[in-house]
Amino acid sequence: MAEVKLKNVKKQYENGFVAVHDFNLEIKDEEFIVLVGPSGCGKSTTLRMIAGLEDITGGEISIGENVVNDMEPKDRDIAMVFQNYALYPHMSVYENIAFGLRLRKVPSKEIHQKVLDAAEILGITDLLGRKPKQLSGGQRQRVAIGRAIVRVPKVFLMDEPLSNLDAKLRNQMRAEIILLREKIRTTFIYVTHDQTEAMTLGDRIVIMKDGYVMQVGTPQELFNHPANLFVAGFIGTPQMNFFEARLDEEDGSYTADIEGYKVKVPQYICDELNKLETVPTRVQLGARPENLILDPTGENGIKATIRVTEMMGSEIHIHADCADGKSVILKVQIADLSDEEQIQLLAKKDISFTIRERTINLFSNTDGRNLAVPDAVPVPQEKNKLVYDGSEDADNKKKRNDQ
């Protein structure tokens, strides 16, 4: 139950590799913050710096009233759940959970009660006598969470706690973490590379890339108004589509022209564009797959040829190539189509689609910033890659492995 503040926090390793650049964040009391980003973006390093497991090279971290830069992990009053559980193998589940309390010299009666309470919350009361090796993955993760919640820490840190679980169990545990959070009102900092976890769990999400914070915001903000091309590409499955567009102005209103297809730019974006010193003429127009609408006549909008269709059950993902060779993905809700229309669609070769105008985002062609988001962070340029493509930078990975 404390605020956590990170001011200009930096982490540089001895070989010169900078894992985190100038990280600034104020986490409110009882807030659930999710750090998300691709491998090697510095999210785990940031969490470990808050935990005290990594020294910080510059800046200041405070938990509650205390600056904790040089404080040992044990004195920070935090608890952490590790990706690989990190249970003490020679101790029973009970002892694993009680270990932290014993070190803090809590009277044994109280320990007993607290362990039972924590076990009750997590539904592991029957397992208290077992050793970790006798537990399944999900049960081990529960014990790891039990070990963390039993102390009622000021801050609860979770480092990809669900990554090692299978898909079904992960969904189940995700729901349980939401419930857990209702029961234990404390500050949560959660690291994941899974955007679904980030979107469903976080009050606010911090997106990172190459050690830089790309955007901090609520899940809706990130999804609807991504600050730059990287965020736009990272959040949302399938990925947002990007089109080269020309901006035409008329009386303070703008139209985006994609190879002759005109999209009216929403008023709120026009207002922001008008505040700019120079409005770029060429931009990237971003539209999510669900906001590309199939034209029933096949005449209007942008023409494309279907490459692959994926039947997802409740929706169909259409991978198509536009006339200029650019790939796009459309998401079509099946509930909107009759069986006959579905069959027709799956058999189709040539389609055309329009864009739902009010949902578009415009990004700078040079630095990838969202033109309608004030103070948006540009995409780090050194990698020469504006849009997230799911790959980890090989150079980055090598440097990390050198540590």
Next chain:
Amino acid sequence: MSAENKKTKFKSKSRRERVSRIIIYVFLTLLCLIWMIPFFYLIFQAFRGESKSMVTYVFPKEWSLNNFKILFNDTNFLSWYKNTLIIALFNAVLQTVIVLSVAYALSRMRFKGRKLLMNFMLILGMFPGFLSMIATYFILKLIGLTSENAVPGLILIYAASSGMGYYIAKGFFDTIPKSLDEAARIDGASRSRVFFRIIMPMAKPIIIYTIMMAFIAPWGDFMYASLISFGHEEAYNVAVGLYKWLDKEHINNYFTVFCAGGLFVSVPVTVLFMALQRYYVEGVTGGAVKG
């Protein structure tokens, strides 16, 4: 027809396999026998009653316990044995503590010059220990730990150099996930508490291995032990003491007694190994982290 063919092929393959196995087993049995010969020879000679000199045959003509009587009543063997046991016990404790601490520190902590230190120790370890023997002797002589005080002197020598044997233990600690240390540190444990409460219980096999190696080494050390004791018979260890009986002037009177002594030297080592081997076999890290 084809089924029959297959059958024949199958049969011939299995026969070939069987023959190769028989050859392998015969070879291994022979190796075993060759390896066991010195042990049996030692036992037979220790119980030989007809003479005390070296003979050309193996099986005694007369079985007797006389050699053991001589060993315990008429020689300094018990005092050598006591010296060696004291050194071995001290060494087992000191070396284990030092080796495990050094190995854990090198495995877990990151400090300036860590790699340099490890490389330095590796290279230093490549030089035979006796290169520094003369220097060591004079240092020990200065502080009065030679001759009749050879026992504490030897304990000091073994303990002082033991940190260099950290490789195997470090290799073991490297396999224990770091996140366990980190979890314990967050739970409220200090570094030393992490070491003793979390890592040590998981490191049983390597503790046992280190204890055994540390305990066994002094029983076979000859060079340092003979130099440091420098002719003071009461300060000999078993290796130095027993070896004296193989001199030209002693061998005809002491050979069988030497064998009896050799037999006794193997007792504590065997007992220790038998007592500890069950811990040695299997680690206890199951379930700690995602496997």
